[in-house]
Amino acid sequence: MSVLAGTAFAETPWQKNHPRREEVNQRLANQNRRIHNEVKEGEMSHAQAAQLHRDDRNIRREERDMAAQNGGHITKQEQRALNQQENAVSSKIGQ
Numbered sequence: 001m002s003v004l005a006g007t008a009f010a011e012t013p014w015q016k017n018h019p020r021r022e023e024v025n026q027r028l029a030n031q032n033r034r035i036h037n038e039v040k041e042g043e044m045s046h047a048q049a050a051q052l053h054r055d056d057r058n059i060r061r062e063e064r065d066m067a068a069q070n071g072g073h074i075t076k077q078e079q080r081a082l083n084q085q086e087n088a089v090s091s092k093i094g095q
Contacts, residue, residue, distance in 0.1 A: 018072060018074070020073070020078075020079045021067055021072075021074055023079070024079060024082045024086070027090075028056050028060055028086065031090055034090075034093045034094070035049050035052050035093055036049075043094070048092075052089055055085075055089045059089070062082065063082055066082075
């Protein structure tokens with residue numbers, strides 16, 4: 001049984017749940033919910049939402065590319081860069 005548990009927690013080449021990656025992706029998911037709520041409440045047009053979703057997809061793609069170059073991880077510097085991009089998108093939600 002302990003052998004199975006050991007392999008379940010072994011590092012994989014694509015560590016989607018690395019803490020820095022998880023934080024970036026959690027923020028993207030939260031922004032996605034906020035955008036949907038803004039549209040639902042009539043506070044944002046579908047065109048504005050589409051643009052923000054495109055921006056978020058580009059950030060997610062960049063995060064995946066960074067992780068692919070680093071064995072499934074992103075560095076603190078990469079995380080900061082992604083967070084700055086997310087902050088720019090976030091500031092456009094709820095205006």
